[in-house]
Amino acid sequence: MTLPTVPPPPPSSTAEPPVVRHVEIAISYILRVGVILSLSLIILGIAITHVRHPEFRTETMPLEAASKVAPIFPYTTADTLNYMEHFRGRGFVVAGILVLIFIPVASTIASIFAYARLKDRAFVLISVGILLVLLVGFVIGHLQTPTHRGPPPPPTTEP
């Protein structure tokens, strides 16, 4: 490749206008709020699980069995809410994870508005594109849901 080259710019020429910092501050704020919310739900969920299952503290089992003690858990948003209503720890953990999954979506939405304010059309379009691809991904994921598993049983039937 014989592309023309350019030297790196001097540091003094790169001061960012304050409005660009606003994009960064907005996104980092969303990330922080999301993390705190997600973290709280997950901690609460783990605590509830171990309070409801005192045997998890005493009952020893082979290593392969330890990760399989809670094989039934919600994997749709409706089930997650149902589990939370019944105050099941795994419902709260999954809700925390759903918040975690939503954080990048929220920061992408924030960047659409932030770049629109900067009148930066290219980056508004790119951000909108990302959002659309994510939505397509969620829809595909939903369509691909294996039907043979069937819905998880209602939480009340479990100990």
Added chain:
Amino acid sequence: MLYSLTPLSFTLIAFVFALFAGTLGSLLGIGGGIIMTPVLSQLLQVDIRYAFGASIVCVLATSAGSAGAYVRQHMANLRVAILLQLATAVGAVTGGVLLSFAPKRTLFVLFGLAMAFTAFMMVRKRINPRATVPLDPLADRLHLHGHYHDTDTGQHIAYRVTRSKIGLVLMYIGGILSGLLGIGAGSIAMPTLATMRLPFKVCSATSNYMLGVTATATAGIYFAHGWINPFIVGPVALGVFCGATIGTRLVHRIHTKVIRIIFVIILLITAIQMLKKGFTPPDNPTTQPTSASEVHP
């Protein structure tokens, strides 16, 4: 049985490993998925699908936990991150669709090759940051160039971004691998960003922010598949959050060279383990006889 433990100790062990993965993940910009998958599937005997589910959550948590700090400190190059996110998200969706058709052992081989490739890219000859870079009209038009303050050396460093089109192609491939393997594409993102001539610390910060979107696309699909098992994922997410916070503080105190060496070592170990798993004759892939000897070497 070699090991017996209570579910509570399982939770605690998973937490400790995740703490470690989160710290390294945020330092190295790799999300920590490549650490969590082998730990869970080989050391803790978790079903490989749940291990992938936990690993993608690990990437999400590392990204969310560290990117906030990196973006605020102006370490991450947001414009590069957002541009490449588009390619990587499309790739992740492609990978998620292919997932139903890809056999497990092929996945291990792909994973191992991805790691070995990254390690190779990282030990290549170092680039002089003051050297000239190829002109990139796309990078100019999108104003991708940036600067940051390196508190380790006390320097303010400006850099020009280049080869943005190659970056887009590489990140599309990275996205596909992410969708297939739950690795968040960090191990591809790092060498890609280095190829685009971002300084190493900017690479890891940018990669961390970028990974969130890739992982989200994949995580949505895994969640719908029922691969996000809260009993396993809960302590992992918690540990990774704590680790990522530690990582964003450590990055200012550690020399880039040290970070890079740790990175290459981890990649090589993982690559060997994964390739071994991919080439081991089948049995039940989750309970191979080889994994017992790995627990107790």
